[in-house]
Every structure is written in C-alpha cells, then in structure tokens.
Amino acid sequence: MDRTEKRAFVASLAEVFADTSFVLVAQNNGLTVADVSDLRRKMRAAGATYKVAKNRLATLALDGTRFQGIAPLLKGPTALAWSTDPVAVAKTAVEFAKGNDKFVILGGAIGEQTLNVDGVKALATLPSLETLRAQLVGLIQTPATRIAGVLQAPGGQVARVLAAYAKKDEAA
Known part of the structure; x- marks a missing residue:
C-alpha cells in the first residue's frame, strides 16, 4: 500500500467507526483461506462486516472515535468485525470461535463501553x-x-x- 491508499483506508475505516454501534476485535492467527471465507460468509449473513486490518492503520482510524478503548487490543494478527446489530456480530463470532481454536476473540466495544471476552460472550447470549x-x-x-x-x-x-x-x- 502506498501513502494515498493508506490514507483512504484509514478514512474509510474511520467512517465505518462513526456509523456503527459495535466493533469486535479478534485474533486470526493461522486461519486458512477457507476458514476466513467461511467466517466472512457467516458475518455477511448476519449483517456484519469482517475485515483484517493493519494494527497501525486501525489505531489511526480509531483515534478520535468513541471506540478508542479497543486500541490496546490491536496487537498481533487481528481482525475487526462490526455491525449496527451488536448481538449478531457477537453470536456469529462466538459460534465460529467454538468450532475453530485459531480464531480468538479479544474483546470489543459498544460505543464508548469496552467489553472483554466475557462481555462479548454475554452479549452473544442475548x-x-x-x-x-x-x-x-x-x-x-x-x-x-x-x-x-x-x-x-x-x-x-x-x-x-x-x-x-x-x-x-x-x-x-
């Protein structure tokens, strides 16, 4: 990515953070292409979006938004999932994590409220x-x-x- 692509990516991600109500952070270390495609398909069916992003660019996009609390979770190979319906994202992610041990939920945020793993799992039960x-x-x-x-x-x-x-x- 060159600088203009990075700026455009940060701007689009910041716009997403402004429009959404829930952001989930997960670690996707070692997922196969088939696993990621399956997860994306499930997220899309639930009305959510799943995206792997560079941590530095995601941190820049988080700056100044209500989701700043999840910035410390962005370490290692992470991915973001978001939707306007927080329960749909949490349910899909928790269900996928049960079947795939390489997908680890790190936490998330509903607005300014930061959630740990247990908070995301509790949200998934609603x-x-x-x-x-x-x-x-x-x-x-x-x-x-x-x-x-x-x-x-x-x-x-x-x-x-x-x-x-x-x-x-x-x-x-």
Whole structure:
C-alpha cells in the first residue's frame, strides 16, 4: 500500500467507526483461506462486516472515535468485525470461535463501553434485535387482546342467558 491508499483506508475505516454501534476485535492467527471465507460468509449473513486490518492503520482510524478503548487490543494478527446489530456480530463470532481454536476473540466495544471476552460472550447470549422487537410487539398486543376479551364477555354472557331462557320456554 502506498501513502494515498493508506490514507483512504484509514478514512474509510474511520467512517465505518462513526456509523456503527459495535466493533469486535479478534485474533486470526493461522486461519486458512477457507476458514476466513467461511467466517466472512457467516458475518455477511448476519449483517456484519469482517475485515483484517493493519494494527497501525486501525489505531489511526480509531483515534478520535468513541471506540478508542479497543486500541490496546490491536496487537498481533487481528481482525475487526462490526455491525449496527451488536448481538449478531457477537453470536456469529462466538459460534465460529467454538468450532475453530485459531480464531480468538479479544474483546470489543459498544460505543464508548469496552467489553472483554466475557462481555462479548454475554452479549452473544442475548436475543437478536428482531427477536426483541417481536417480543415487544407481543407484550404490547397482549393487553389489547385481553381488554377486547373482557369487553366482549358481558355481552356474551347476556346472550347465553337469553338463549337459555329461550330454550327453557321452548321446552315448556
């Protein structure tokens, strides 16, 4: 890379850090091309991006952003993964790390909050953003359904009482 390419890379990475909500740092020492391709495919399916970056350039891109806390993690052969949905990145990375011992999660950051490995694993256990939205909609709909049921119950009871009287009169 020449200087202009490096500047462009740092600028594009800084732009990514400004737009994203979560950044994961992992060590990818000894991964094969097939493993990295598989990981990238899984990350893309989860709506995330996975990129191997030079530590010095990534540190320059982190400077002045809210993710400055992960700069000490950038040592050795590291890679970055990011997404607007933090749970998706964490789940994908933790799942891949279970099956591949050469992929080691170092930590991450949600905004200015820096996470260690345990924090990333805890984040991976949370339900995804879509699941949380569905649960929230379900919680909102439940009271409305119950209110409609309560309002309909007295009318139904009156109808049943009248039907019982009608059957009683027919039988007599």
